[in-house]
Amino acid sequence: MTPLMKSWAPPLALLALAIALSFLMPFNLAFLTRILIMVVLVLSLDLVLGYAGIATLGQAAMYGAGAYAAGLFAIHVWADPLAGLMIGAVAGSILAFVSGLVLMRTQGLTLIMLTIAVAAICHEIANKARDITGGADGLRGIHMEPVLGMFAFDFVGTTGFWYALAVVVVIFVFVALITRAPFGLSLRGIHESPDRMAAIGVSVYWRRVTAYTVGGAIAGVAGALSAQITQLVSLESFSFTLSAEALIMLILGGTGRLYGAVLGTLIFMFVHHWAAANDPFNWLFVIGAMVLAVVFFLPKGIISASAGLARLIKGARHAGS
Amino acid sequence: MQGLEVRGLTKRFGGLTVAEDIDFDLGPGDRKALIGPNGAGKSTFSNLVTGILTPTAGSVRFDGRDIGGLNEAQRVRLGIAKTFQITTLFQDLTVRENLRLPILERERRGYRFFRAADGNAQTEAEVRDLMDQFDLGPLADSKVANLAYGQQRLVELALTLALKPRVLILDEPAAGVPSSETHLIDDAIERLPADLAVLIIEHDMDLVFRVARRIVVLVQGRILTEGTPEEIAADAKVRELYLGGSHD
Ligand SMILES: Nc1ncnc2c1ncn2[C@@H]1O[C@H](COP(=O)(O)OP(=O)(O)OP(=O)(O)O)[C@@H](O)[C@H]1O
Ligand SMILES: [Mg+2]
Numbered sequence: 001m002t003p004l005m006k007s008w009a010p011p012l013a014l015l016a017l018a019i020a021l022s023f024l025m026p027f028n029l030a031f032l033t034r035i036l037i038m039v040v041l042v043l044s045l046d047l048v049l050g051y052a053g054i055a056t057l058g059q060a061a062m063y064g065a066g067a068y069a070a071g072l073f074a075i076h077v078w079a080d081p082l083a084g085l086m087i088g089a090v091a092g093s094i095l096a097f098v099s100g101l102v103l104m105r106t107q108g109l110t111l112i113m114l115t116i117a118v119a120a121i122c123h124e125i126a127n128k129a130r131d132i133t134g135g136a137d138g139l140r141g142i143h144m145e146p147v148l149g150m151f152a153f154d155f156v157g158t159t160g161f162w163y164a165l166a167v168v169v170v171i172f173v174f175v176a177l178i179t180r181a182p183f184g185l186s187l188r189g190i191h192e193s194p195d196r197m198a199a200i201g202v203s204v205y206w207r208r209v210t211a212y213t214v215g216g217a218i219a220g221v222a223g224a225l226s227a228q229i230t231q232l233v234s235l236e237s238f239s240f241t242l243s244a245e246a247l248i249m250l251i252l253g254g255t256g257r258l259y260g261a262v263l264g265t266l267i268f269m270f271v272h273h274w275a276a277a278n279d280p281f282n283w284l285f286v287i288g289a290m291v292l293a294v295v296f297f298l299p300k301g302i303i304s305a306s307a308g309l310a311r312l313i314k315g316a317r318h319a320g321s
Numbered sequence: 322m323q324g325l326e327v328r329g330l331t332k333r334f335g336g337l338t339v340a341e342d343i344d345f346d347l348g349p350g351d352r353k354a355l356i357g358p359n360g361a362g363k364s365t366f367s368n369l370v371t372g373i374l375t376p377t378a379g380s381v382r383f384d385g386r387d388i389g390g391l392n393e394a395q396r397v398r399l400g401i402a403k404t405f406q407i408t409t410l411f412q413d414l415t416v417r418e419n420l421r422l423p424i425l426e427r428e429r430r431g432y433r434f435f436r437a438a439d440g441n442a443q444t445e446a447e448v449r450d451l452m453d454q455f456d457l458g459p460l461a462d463s464k465v466a467n468l469a470y471g472q473q474r475l476v477e478l479a480l481t482l483a484l485k486p487r488v489l490i491l492d493e494p495a496a497g498v499p500s501s502e503t504h505l506i507d508d509a510i511e512r513l514p515a516d517l518a519v520l521i522i523e524h525d526m527d528l529v530f531r532v533a534r535r536i537v538v539l540v541q542g543r544i545l546t547e548g549t550p551e552e553i554a555a556d557a558k559v560r561e562l563y564l565g566g567s568h569d
Pocket of ligand 2: 365
């Protein structure tokens with residue numbers, strides 16, 4: 001394979017998979033769309049945690065901010081989907097930037113606790129401000145205009161699915177570019193050794209604030225997407241569960257690898273879907289066992305198994321020739 | 322004046338005084354060595370100058386400007402860089418990436434979002450030159466974590482040189498480098514730009530005498546004496562306190 005084909009093959013395969021699934025599961029488009037939205041959230045987490053090494057259990061804060069901002073914007077200002085995505089990105093990035101100014105001064109356990117606290121505070125504010133947010137009933141009455149003025153959201157969810165898929169593609173390319181750029185390399189540097197980064201003249205603090213802000217914007221897009229497609233924003237958007245599930249998906253797939261984020265989300269969501277249907281009470285054990293297995297046997301995530309597989313195939317080919 | 326001017330530098334860790342009233346100058350083209358027994362405070366001194374530690378008292382000036390208020394990264398951007406006694410590298414990155422990073426940051430390109438980090442021909446050529454200089458070419462795409470310690474020391478030096486500093490502090494660059502490869506360190510130091518200000522902290526006296534034109538002797542945080550290599554070699558106090566004990 002040429003290097004060009006190599007770099008294009010995996011994303012095209014994923015795209016083909018998504019499209020194939022939409023035909024195989026035509027009555028589960030809402031579920032597939034949910035996966036796509038989660039992929040965006042997990043990609044944002046991968047940038048922040050996987051690449052920059054910022055330990056967070058509060059990525060839902062920015063997701064929720066994007067969801068509420070996009071929902072309110074659609075209700076009160078303009079129901080155009082793309083404009084709403086922008087608003088979601090802006091809301092997510094502002095929250096990430098402002099909270100990041102404080103959070104990025106801390107590390108480790110303190111940082112984790114503070115990220116949880118930020119999401120909890122957002123949850124509480126959304127709960128209290130029921131006149132604006134609908135409180136525990138959720139924000140209702142979101143009716144989006146057609147995407148690009150052409151594709152109206154339909155009852156089955158076809159438009160929602162393709163719209164979400166398009167957003168996933170754009171975000172994936174965006175994150176792939178960032179992680180390959182000097183900025184992405186510097187984030188990996190910070191992850192590896194913040195001390196050395198300072199010793200080559202980098203303000204680690206501002207680099208981390210920037211990474212957190214960009215990650216916040218992407219999480220905000222995920223939230224906005226969810227608000228627009230489900231036409232509802234609930235307090236769950238800010239929940240600890242959402243942050244934690246996103247983290248589990250990332251760990252399952254493999255941190256610091258974009259395909260890891262995608263793969264982990266897919267696996268988690270499908271296991272959740274089937275296991276929860278068969279045994280609504282014990283499906284978490286299945287997930288728990290998987291996480292343990294990955295941590296012990298594939299510490300770099302399930303995606304790392306693909307590299308081993310590739311080597312194996314290559315080896316078999318060499319043996320055959 | 323050009324270069325570093327250190328006055329009355331003092332550092333205490335609780336009751337322990339590790340640097341006491343140190344005066345020290347380092348100008349363009351200087352080749353100085355800082356020697357002294359283990360625990361004398363040599364690394365601490367370099368950390369005070371580079372802003373990794375804040376002094377209890379005293380001042381550090383660079384090109385006549387007081388840089389006491391600048392943090393480590395800001396001082397590096399002014400051109401004051403050091404290598405670490407304990408190798409501090411990006412372990413999970415390749416040798417090539419380890420050297421690319423300081424060049425990108427030196428050129429203030431660290432905030433570029435949409436250009437490939439390895440896409441600049443000039444940067445890549447510079448990375449290759451650095452690797453060639455230290456015989457690291459065959460290891461270019463190995464992760465640093467998989468390198469032998471001696472090789473990591475070479476990356477450590479190459480990484481700091483990639484910053485093209487104006488003041489260079491080398492904290493035991495040869496420690497842990499097998500003797501078969503110390504000539505690489507020697508060559509690198511010899512080929513440094515003539516106007517670079519260099520301070521080398523080193524226990525290997527052969528290396529010190531090859532490189533340094535002046536030697537500062539530090540004992541228990543205080544400067545015992547300073548002089549040319551000949552003066553230091555002949556100094557009775559130094560022989561008794563330091564060379565007599567640890568130099569073979
Ligand atoms: N952060 C710290 N807190 C307390 N004491 C410290 C700290 N850092 C260094 N010291 C002490 O300061 C003294 C000087 O240490 P330093 O590392 O500067 O010595 P050195 O001259 O570089 O020694 P070596 O030749 O072994 O590298 C030692 O006694 C050390 O234990
Ligand atoms: Mg030392």
